[in-house]
Amino acid sequence: MLTAIVGINWGDEGKGRMVDLLSERYDVVVRYQGGNNAGHTVVNNKGKFILNLMPSGILRDGTVNVLGPGMVVDLEHLCGEVRRLRDGGISVTPENLKISDKATICMPYHKLLDGLEEDRLAGKKFGSTRRGIAPVYADKYMKKTLRMGDLLDLEDHAGHVADIVEWKNLTVEKGYGHEPIQATDMMSWLREFGLPWKDYICDTTLYLNKAISEGRDVLFEAQLGALRDIDFGIFPYTSSSSSIAAYAPVGAGIPNHHLDGSIGIMKAYSSCVGEGPFTCEFFGDEAHALREAGGEYGAATGRPRRVGGFDAVASRYGVMMQGATEIALTKLDVLSGMEKVPVCVAYEVDGRRVDDFPTGGRLDRAKPIYEYFPGFGDVSKCRRKEDLPQAALDYIAYLEKAVNCPIKYVSVGAERDAYIEMF
Secondary structure, three states, X not given: OEEEEEEOOOOOOOHXXXXXXXXXXXXXXXXXXXXXXXXXEEEEOOEEEEEOOOOHHHHOOOOEEEEOOOEEEOHHHHHHHXXXXXXXXXXXXXXXXXXXXXXXXXXXXXXXXXXXXHHHHHHHOOOOOOOOHHHHHHHHHOOOOOXXXXXXXXXXXXXXXXXXXXXXXXXXXXXXXXXXXXXXXXXXXXXXXXXXXXXHEEOHHHHHHHXXXXXXXXXXXXXXXXXXXXXXXXXXXXXXXXXOHHHHHHHHOOOOOOOOEEEEEEEOOEEEOOOOOOOOEOOHHHHHHHHHHHOXXXXXXXXXXXXXXXXHHHHHHHHHHHOOOEEEEEOHHHHHHOOEEEEEEEEEEOOEEEOOOOXXXXXXXXXXXXXXXXXXXXXXXXXXXXXXOHHHHHHHXXXXXXXXXXXXXXXXXXXOOOEEEOO
């Protein structure tokens, strides 16, 4: 069984929480795109963990975790993240972590350039995490990067590093007026933070093909959501990689395989980190109350998330883009304090009702059309479908119909067991 867990909306839907839960049923968990620019917060019997690069399956004993060739890896961040995991009692060894030799290394100058460009843009900035993601993906497609496999014979690549640094300084020094990067510093950084991973680097394509041929089940973990996909998201306010399920086999390094299922993760309301159009956004006290109830602060950046009512238009589009075969609805418990629950059922664009997700300037001009559903009280203790109040069941049924996909899982808390399997 090859299954992808993907975000339906802007990211931050709770994918890590669901991967942690469902990884019990899988042998291998693969991150297939992105870098450390977003985080998955997981709470289980081992503690609370924030994962940026590591697949959430690392918290499950007996699961093998893979960083696929579609990823970009900040080695320094990886060292720190694994150190925190080990401090929390989590085992990370070459037996349970495999890093693709084809994954791209995110260098210090990528982060530098990310910050310099955001500073230059000032009020027109994209809301970057400043972690170098756009610059490193740009360099990947210009074929001017280092890959994890290069660490296996690093000293042989000193000349290549010097050539890249010379090219980069045309932008860093002569473009932004910043002091130049030094090739010797980059080699020292690679030795310090890269060489510790030599035993973890392998041909993950061969590893995964062998695992699948032996009948092992593989779970693919996405970062961010459909609306942040570089091609199908709210461009240019997107990530720089493909966050949709169809890319999972490619980003994992096994394009010769296809998915058996796609589990879309969708919040019971809307949240968004970063810039760009967010039609259903709340403001003022209404936004503050929902943000605090849901703990809506970015796991990677700590930035307060923008929040709003459930957006049926955006979610229906996300379900279609992700090819979702079933949905996991998260954070239903956060709505417990609401007397009436808002749902954005359509948009108004230029005076007309719009039911399909618009793009470009039309999305910028979109206004939400809300309908309200009765509140349903505290559901955090519910563990069976029969425990849910009728108003909660009615809300879930409406969302299923609105996005044209069955809701199989409903999360009512952050803990591993705080969920309901609907069928």
